[in-house]
Amino acid sequence: MADKEELTRFGVSFPAPLIEQFDQYIIEQGYTNRSEAIRDLARRALLEPSGMHSEQFVAGTVVMVYDHHVSELPQLLMELQHRFHHDIISNMHVHLNHNQCLEVIVVRGKLNRLRMLHQQIQVQKGVLYAELSVTYADEKDTGMNGHHHD
Incomplete structure (x- = not known):
């Protein structure tokens, strides 16, 4: 984060099998926590040409x-x-x-x-x-x- 942007906390609910897959994805990609992975996924989704x-x-x-x-x-x-x-x-x-x-x-x-x-x-x-x-x-x-x- 460039200029220490303010962070907003929110809750996300996942079905157990999905969070297990997501946690495995986090490990494989080298993220240190779920928040970083979710932020990257959100950035990627917002950059989809269709959006x-x-x-x-x-x-x-x-x-x-x-x-x-x-x-x-x-x-x-x-x-x-x-x-x-x-x-x-x-x-x-x-x-x-x-x-x-x-x-x-x-x-x-x-x-x-x-x-x-x-x-x-x-x-x-x-x-x-x-x-x-x-x-x-x-x-x-x-x-x-x-x-x-x-």
């Missing part, structure tokens, strides 16, 4: 796995990325095996545009997996005119 306003300025990734042997798919994906070049910061391409490639596209922009990019990727024949993951970003400081950290 955000379509005009929200966000940053995140589109992760996809595709079969690069599917006719014209690599060219089509490249052309699609060129059409969204204002929203794409960077990308990384990895060859998983003889047939499959994994690509991570780092994006920043209005959520509705990033959803459109994601949707156009995931419907292509040969795309086996595509996921959009985003977080809030400050539109005022996009770093377009130089980049610095305090």
